[in-house]
Amino acid sequence: MTGIKDIAKAAGVSISTVSYALNGSTKVTEKTRQRIMKIAEELNYIPNAAARTLKTRKTHIIGAFLGDYSGSFYGELLKGINHELSETGYELIVCNGPESHRLMTERIVDGGIILGHRFTQEQILGFADRGHPLTILDRNIDHPNISCVLLDNEMGMRQAMQTILATKPGCIHLVDGPEDNHDAFERRAVVLEQADLAGITVRKWEGGFTKRSGIRAASEILEELQDGDAIICLNDDMALGVYDVLQNTSFRIGLDVSLTGFDKLEVTNYTQPKIASVSYSKLDWGKSAARALLQLIDKRERTNAKIDSKFIVAGSVLQKK
Numbered sequence: 668m669t670g671i672k673d674i675a676k677a678a679g680v681s682i683s684t685v686s687y688a689l690n691g692s693t694k695v696t697e698k699t700r701q702r703i704m705k706i707a708e709e710l711n712y713i714p715n716a717a718a719r720t721l722k723t724r725k726t727h728i729i730g731a732f733l734g735d736y737s738g739s740f741y742g743e744l745l746k747g748i749n750h751e752l753s754e755t756g757y758e759l760i761v762c763n764g765p766e767s768h769r770l771m772t773e774r775i776v777d778g779g780i781i782l783g784h785r786f787t788q789e790q791i792l793g794f795a796d797r798g799h800p801l802t803i804l805d806r807n808i809d810h811p812n813i814s815c816v817l818l819d820n821e822m823g824m825r826q827a828m829q830t831i832l833a834t835k836p837g838c839i840h841l842v843d844g845p846e847d848n849h850d851a852f853e854r855r856a857v858v859l860e861q862a863d864l865a866g867i868t869v870r871k872w873e874g875g876f877t878k879r880s881g882i883r884a885a886s887e888i889l890e891e892l893q894d895g896d897a898i899i900c901l902n903d904d905m906a907l908g909v910y911d912v913l914q915n916t917s918f919r920i921g922l923d924v925s926l927t928g929f930d931k932l933e934v935t936n937y938t939q940p941k942i943a944s945v946s947y948s949k950l951d952w953g954k955s956a957a958r959a960l961l962q963l964i965d966k967r968e969r970t971n972a973k974i975d976s977k978f979i980v981a982g983s984v985l986q987k988k
Contacts, residue, residue: 669710678706729960730776731761734783740930740949747953748780755961771799778960780804800963802956806849814959816952816972820853820929823945823976827899827927828861830943830978834925834985836897839867842874842884842909844901851876854901854929874905881908889916894923895985903928903935906942910983926983940982947976 671685678685680703687694688703695703729752733741749759760776763785770776771794778800781791788808795801795812802814831839839862844851862869870891872884881900885908888898900906906928913920920926921940928935931946952974959970 669707669712671712673710674703674707674712677710678703725777725964726775727756728758728760728776729957730767730770730779731759732767732779732781732783732785733761733763734785735763740932743949744782744953747950747955748957749953750950751954751957751961757961778802778964780956780960800960802960802963804952804956811969812963814963814970814972816956816959816974818850818947818952819973819976820850821857823929823947823978824854824857825861826978827929827943827945828858830980830984831897831899831925831927832861832865832867833987834897835895835988836867836925836985837893837895838891838897839869840888840892840896840898841869841871842881842888842898842900842905843871844874844876844905848876851901858899874901876902876904878904878908878911881905882912883908885909885912889918892918892924894918897925897927897985900926900928903930903932903942903944906944907932907934907938910938910942921982921984925985927978931979935981938983942983943981944979945976946979947974 671682671689675682675685680699684695684699685703688700689707729748731745731748735741745759745761752759757777760770762770763783765785767785768790771779779794780802782804788806791801791803791808791813792810795810798812800812802816804816807815807817839858841855841858843855859869872888874880874884881904884905888909889912898909900909906926909926910920913924913926918924926942928942928944931944935942935944955972955974959972962968962970
């Protein structure tokens, strides 16, 4: 295998000159750099990534640690992350297994973007204390090595509640998210607060941000559901589960009961009727997360951000009374 000694010999220069040229150093002229790069290409030189990492202490790889990465939700998010990284020469590794933490401890990645509960709060703080740059997407943590890029859950959820309350529902059936999930907590809080101010009863049903949990909740809701009621799901996967169950009942979505979700997944545009949902740019969320992490890695200013959300009204909501 060709090494820098071979290139130095072929070019008639010192090993240090070859090293400077290969690493883009200003210590050699552009003419010399181009000549050495041409010789390196002719000799089929392949850089030693491990050696370069030891020298620079950087791998130029970012880890995206996700609770899951299937479906359109994660696809758009990852597209945004990768788009931003590709502009700066960084590569992306996506992982969610129990051993994925090793990518951080063994410094295979220069930093991590975290969404999901594979990492506990204590683990995140532990990595941050040891100098690992992190961008967190699903909880608010104050630490010099952590940037938080979060959804503005409150904005879109308040708009959704204004629309639902205008229909004067007899009862709101809330299909909840995981108890310890940041986004579920913020969305739930808005629903309960606004319903209480309007004097509307809220019946909470256990959910887990999956379609299966929406199906399970809907089967239980049917025992109490009345014409004029509203079903609010804290994400679209659960709303799709509820939708499937109601299709086999006498309740007509948008005519007898309201159904809303959160995330505005593409598939909600193809249901009949379309499912009303809170929308936000998953692409921009990914881009913002990547930018915030790169700023931390480059020792620049720590950046926190919020991604705007907006309720999109659709035919699954009853008309105002």
